[in-house]
Amino acid sequence: MSVQWGIELLKSAGLFFLHPLFWFFIIITLAFGYVRIKRERKTFHTRIADIYDDLKFTYTKGLIPGLLLSVILGGLGISIPLGLLAIIAVITAAAAFTLRANWMSAAYIVSVSMLIGFGLQIYQAEPFLERFPQGFAVVWPAVAVFLGLLIITEGAVAYRSAHVRTSPALVVSSRGLPIGQQLANRVWLLPLFLLVPGNGLESHLSWWPVFTVPGGSFHFLWIPYFVGFGQRVQGSLPETSIRITAKRVCILGLAVAVLGAASLLWTPLAGAAVCTALLGRIFLSIKQRVNDNAAPFYFSKRDQGLMVLGIIPNTPAEDLELKIGEIITKVNGIPVKNVSDFYEALQHNRAYVKLEIIGLNGEIRFDQRASYEGEHHELGILFVKDDREDEAVASGS
Amino acid sequence: MGEAIVITSGKGGVGKTTTSANLGTALAILGKRVCLVDTDIGLRNLDVVMGLENRIIYDLVDVVEGRCKMHQALVKDKRFDDLLYLMPAAQTSDKTAVAPEQIKNMVQELKQEFDYVIIDCPAGIEQGYKNAVSGADKAIVVTTPEISAVRDADRIIGLLEQEENIEPPRLVVNRIRNHLMKNGDTMDIDEIVQHLSIDLLGIVADDDEVIKASNHGEPIAMDPKNRASIAYRNIARRILGESVPLQVLEEQNKGMMAKIKSFFGVRS
Numbered sequence: 213m214s215v216q217w218g219i220e221l222l223k224s225a226g227l228f229f230l231h232p233l234f235w236f237f238i239i240i241t242l243a244f245g246y247v248r249i250k251r252e253r254k255t256f257h258t259r260i261a262d263i264y265d266d267l268k269f270t271y272t273k274g275l276i277p278g279l280l281l282s283v284i285l286g287g288l289g290i291s292i293p294l295g296l297l298a299i300i301a302v303i304t305a306a307a308a309f310t311l312r313a314n315w316m317s318a319a320y321i322v323s324v325s326m327l328i329g330f331g332l333q334i335y336q337a338e339p340f341l342e343r344f345p346q347g348f349a350v351v352w353p354a355v356a357v358f359l360g361l362l363i364i365t366e367g368a369v370a371y372r373s374a375h376v377r378t379s380p381a382l383v384v385s386s387r388g389l390p391i392g393q394q395l396a397n398r399v400w401l402l403p404l405f406l407l408v409p410g411n412g413l414e415s416h417l418s419w420w421p422v423f424t425v426p427g428g429s430f431h432f433l434w435i436p437y438f439v440g441f442g443q444r445v446q447g448s449l450p451e452t453s454i455r456i457t458a459k460r461v462c463i464l465g466l467a468v469a470v471l472g473a474a475s476l477l478w479t480p481l482a483g484a485a486v487c488t489a490l491l492g493r494i495f496l497s498i499k500q501r502v503n504d505n506a507a508p509f510y511f512s513k514r515d516q517g518l519m520v521l522g523i524i525p526n527t528p529a530e531d532l533e534l535k536i537g538e539i540i541t542k543v544n545g546i547p548v549k550n551v552s553d554f555y556e557a558l559q560h561n562r563a564y565v566k567l568e569i570i571g572l573n574g575e576i577r578f579d580q581r582a583s584y585e586g587e588h589h590e591l592g593i594l595f596v597k598d599d600r601e602d603e604a605v606a607s608g609s
Numbered sequence: 610m611g612e613a614i615v616i617t618s619g620k621g622g623v624g625k626t627t628t629s630a631n632l633g634t635a636l637a638i639l640g641k642r643v644c645l646v647d648t649d650i651g652l653r654n655l656d657v658v659m660g661l662e663n664r665i666i667y668d669l670v671d672v673v674e675g676r677c678k679m680h681q682a683l684v685k686d687k688r689f690d691d692l693l694y695l696m697p698a699a700q701t702s703d704k705t706a707v708a709p710e711q712i713k714n715m716v717q718e719l720k721q722e723f724d725y726v727i728i729d730c731p732a733g734i735e736q737g738y739k740n741a742v743s744g745a746d747k748a749i750v751v752t753t754p755e756i757s758a759v760r761d762a763d764r765i766i767g768l769l770e771q772e773e774n775i776e777p778p779r780l781v782v783n784r785i786r787n788h789l790m791k792n793g794d795t796m797d798i799d800e801i802v803q804h805l806s807i808d809l810l811g812i813v814a815d816d817d818e819v820i821k822a823s824n825h826g827e828p829i830a831m832d833p834k835n836r837a838s839i840a841y842r843n844i845a846r847r848i849l850g851e852s853v854p855l856q857v858l859e860e861q862n863k864g865m866m867a868k869i870k871s872f873f874g875v876r877s
Contacts, residue, residue: 224686363835557760564802582798582809585854 228403228434233301233510237438240530241266241399248379248397256594257417260524264375267420273373274400274439281365282405290354291407301324306436309556316440317364319464319493325487326355330483346366352482353475358583359415359489360469362439367461373457374398374458375451378536380522380594385509392521392596393509394536404434408433428522443500447507447539449572457500464492464534508512510537511596516570517541518548527592528565532579534593535572542568549588551595558583558590611642613726615745617769619761621732624752624783624813627823629729630641630658631838632749634830635845637686637693641724642682646716648741649731650706653698660826661686661695670699673711679718688835694723705736707876709743712723712858716744721777733777734768742769748778749810754785754795763805779810781844787858788814798855812855 228234245263252259267437303325307315330352378394385391445453468489475481495605509552511521517539523529529603540548544566558565583591612873616629626649633645647655649671652745656662658869667682679696686693696719699706720728732738742748744791748769762780770776802809813819816837822829830841836856843853 325624328771358743470733561808562854563811563847564855580799580803582802584857586857 224432234436241270278402314442319489323490356482356485363465365508371458375454378450393446424597447504462560522594524542524592529592539570611720615728617730618751619765631830634828637689644723647698668699713744727740784815813840
């Protein structure tokens, strides 16, 4: 018996790397990177991170949360039929084509997939249902709990890494002033180890699986599940805003999971869980956007110095551990008010740079570093600046 | 009127004489009239590094004691037309043979004729140091990334800051071995500068060619392709007021694993 289980596990691991989504998302994340770079080049005349940056995030940051979620799903014995997984895959791919990470939230993807699956069951779409083993035997409470757990994981992953290396952008306010924004547009790969109803293995434990597996037998499937999180921030630091939203997403996920668990007692609550997930996530997005718009602009021009809007990786700015939102007041002892001041002050001593910075805590600190040939001419810092400043620097005034 | 720059360190063997020779050479290459003054009386070396040891007739002690006129003691480096001269130290006398006031007067006289007077200071903080510093307008502190050298440099900086006539000293970090710095086995540039709290003038990587060139009496600054030469020329350009970034230190080739690690953002 243990040999059979071992073979099943190896087979599922092999299928993981053959899954179309695994490879499809390499192309999609490169497309994410391409679109981001085009926007950054248009705004700042330089890219911030390379095209592979999104790929690194997608294929690394979600691994541990995905494995933890797999352990929980396996422990509960939640089974997802192949038919529903196929719908989830199609909806995920469709959402990915929009290149909007926020549309790839589990709250949208799985909820919509569940509604489609429910519709197929009601309308007896035989040609579709017959293509899959066990027909389309969905244990809705199990899927509702699965949805809740996915949303919690999405929130947790977003809390941990969505604020890292956000992409800066510049917009013009209603008064015609340049305003900085931070765009988080992240997708993560969660390797999910699932039980799928069908011929194969049977449990000899009375207490496991907790949720009934249709037909009694099941096999393992290791699937690449992609979850997305997108947010625009202009009224606060990205870390603050994103983490607030991520916490709220976790709470939403918890509510959905509780409703899903309660639907074991009364099945219609699974529908309530789906609606809660879908409407709750839409509400959270709208709430964040409204709150952000109502807040005063965080990334705007400041009287006391230059605000850091972005930091290019592998540049002196990264070495100096500058943070987005910090204000540079002096460079090499010279007060700076605009980008041309900053550039001129750097020229005073190109072998060494000394910065006076107002940190995120409001305290003044000093940073210094040797400057080497071939390094970024502005230390790799992007500022909130006017197009007129660019013209002034270009003309040498 | 020119300016006098003293090259000092506190610790011996960090490369004061090499720096003096190469800085003087680099300034001459850049078209400035330079006089190198060796104040290491009793242990002169600058003449050997410059390849001028066989042409010395009079020395610094002869000048201050009035046994010869100043231009008689100056040794012209024929490789640089009329741009580079050496005032050699005496080998027979000791450091008490001259007083700071005498050196000051001599340097003052040299400044009338030269754009730059580079004073090579002996090690330590005794009489020889006081002599060398007496006539200087500016100071360059040379150190290596070793803690002992940095500590001695710190002591020298403290003494230089007490001198009223000298501008705040600037720092040259010499004989940098990048692999040791990368591994954290020696202090890195930023640590040294933060510790000493003075402006960085330049860095020079450790290079065997510097020693070979010194042994042949040809300062490395004469070789336009050598990395150390470029470093010295950059220091000279900074002295002239140009804003020049530091030279990138030699990177070791990345292995396959290091490349994979860096792709995934893992810092080794």
